[in-house]
């Protein structure tokens with residue numbers, strides 16, 4: 001099922017024409033309403049009338065997270081406060097949070113985009129759908145909530161607390177769909193098994209998982225343990241919130257709502273646009289937003305775009321999985337290394353806990369990379385009673401890392417629960433090089 | 436007839452050994468013999484103790500990477516050259532001693548060792564009339 005075939009199955013020409021028209025309008029809008037953008041455009045000697053087609057987007061300046069912070073709280077808001085009906089804030093690990101105001105129309109667009117996602121997952125008005133994202137300043141809870149209501153399914157605003165009660169409701173009410181983070185889905189499965197609830201006892205069939213990176217193996221595990229089909233949902237508050245892009249039944253890339261959010265992939269170092277299919281930094285321009293529009297917002301997420309008509313019938317461009325963060329990129333001996341690459345290798349080996357630490361140093365003018373991992377307690381068996389056996393395990397991981405990273409890494413095994421669980425990705429790296 | 440040894444992964448930094456010893460103390464486990472195989476980054480702490488199964492469970496609960504390994508314990512006379520005689524018997528049969536440590540008890544030496552072939556090691560022990568120490572006999576030392 002497709003919620004809005006008029007917008008999700010447009011021909012490329014029609015879509016480009018619509019995007020060009022909307023881009024012109026949004027540039028004109030921010031030029032007259034946001035001094036920050038007016039100054040930037042004037043510095044580049046660009047008038048709104050210079051922007052007529054979607055290709056003209058390359059003339060426009062980028063917006064960064066720092067721009068948002070520097071203009072805290074309402075500096076980038078384009079609509080007058082009287083038009084703003086909701087405000088979300090994204091958690092900043094450092095400094096000010098990012099404040100995003102939404103007009104009534106913005107909330108409408110968001111709900112529409114969310115309804116498109118849910119329909120692609122196979123959710124209909126006959127479903128009972130639980131939203132287990134955090135409600136509050138975070139966009140996940142309310143964003144998904146309004147979408148479910150807009151679609152017409154019954155929404156259960158479960159939030160993230162009280163998992164046992166939530167499971168009782170899932171079973172007793174026959175809840176069929178859930179939106180949450182993939183790690184919460186695994187926690188739910190764990191709790192379910194602890195309580196002796198079998199997947200046959202519940203009716204969950206659709207999961208909308210997002211707000212944190214996850215892998216194909218996590219998808220398999222969640223689908224198996226909860227007995228549902230799990231779909232990716234992507235979004236960020238600076239652009240809108242969840243529903244910027246969504247997977248369809250093919251589970252092969254996430255369709256971007258590109259009539260509202262125009263995507264580009266750029267080289268994070270040169271800022272030059274990259275051809276379709278290449279991995280680089282994802283950049284979004286909001287084409288219809290009133291509250292806080294952004295021009296060419298650098299998400300720092302690394303992925304690639306997949307153009308072309310999908311087997312589901314949608315023509316909206318798809319984005320691949322997020323492969324890493326451009327601000328986490330390390331250059332070690334001239335090679336680009338992403339902590340997420342190390343993560344995928346560590347996750348693929350059951351001997352290790354899903355925690356790791358990269359320690360980069362420079363010894364005698366040569367960069368060194370050390371990867372610390374924890375052995376899982378249940379994998380530490382009697383065979384590991386000699387250094388030779390431990391060294392062999394370390395070497396096994398080192399060989400896999402070498403083939404993925406193209407540089408050698410020294411593996412150091414750590415005792416269970418000695419590597420700090422980190423929140424942000426950058427916390428996985430200690431760079432001791434004095435550069 | 437092997438006995439259970441605890442093999443514990445410990446990192447080379449302060450506080451890791453005491454964490455293990457404290458957990459054993461808390462559980463009222465007595466250490467009979469122990470040794471550490473150390474490398475630059477970590478060590479493997481091998482120990483023979485009272486109630487090895489319960490000790491292993493308690494350490495696991497304390498979050499320690501611990502496993503049970505099977506090792507032999509034989510008693511030898513407290514005279515020069517007896518250890519050499521014992522080890523020679525295994526080496527002549529092409530059995531590798533992976534590691535070995537020892538302690539003195541009531542005027543006899545006790546050798547603790549792991550081999551790469553427990554079945555054949557047992558045959559050598561029987562054939563050479565070596566005095567093997569059982570888990571129960573060892574437990575009676577505490």
Ligand SMILES: [Zn+2]
Nearest residue numbers: 248310312314
């Ligand atoms: Zn599709």
